[in-house]
Amino acid sequence: MNVTIYHNPACGTSRNTLAMIRNAGIEPTVIEYLQAPPSRQALEKMIADAGLTVRDALREKGTPYAELGLGEPTVSDERLIDAMMAHPILINRPFVVTPIGTRLCRPSERVLDILPDTHKGPFSKEDGEPVLDAKGKLIAGA
Structure with missing residues (x-):
């Protein structure tokens, strides 16, 4: 399956999402979007395909949003969108694109909606929070 993640390795949610895909x-395909931002057309398509508004895809924390x-x-x-193109840190993350769909994976478990059910056993986030059980099934409340 062809999967692309727009990733920020400094972000725990992005790291957890990448680990769930793996x-x-x-x-x-891992695109570190701060170094290689998507084109305007690609960004607009991801936002639309994810069913979001542009404002939904905008990150405020740790960005020049207020300034x-x-x-x-x-x-x-x-x-x-102009601001997101000029300052990619304003693009919320991680966006994941698969043939099944596109999601802004916040929380990281949202990626499960667009992946095949091929998980290799249990999965826990970096902080130890369990997400998938030993059979690779979503744990209730996760």
Whole structure:
């Protein structure tokens, strides 16, 4: 299965998502989007395919969001995308694209919606929180 993750290795959610993809027996294409951001067209497509608004895909924490005045309700989607293109740190992460669908994987378990059911046994997040049981099935409440 062809899977692409727009990844930030400094982000725990992104690392957990990547590990879940690999736990499914898939070695994805990993794009470190801070060094190689998606094109405007690709970003707009990911946002639309994930069923999100542009604002839903915008990251505030640890970004120049406030300094750029992006919190004003009158800021257009076009201006938000312009800001994301100029400052890729504003793109929320991780986005994952598969033939099954596209998701912004926050929380990381959202990736399970777009992966085949081929998980190799149990999986726990970096912090020890269990996500999949010994049979590779989602644990209730995860």
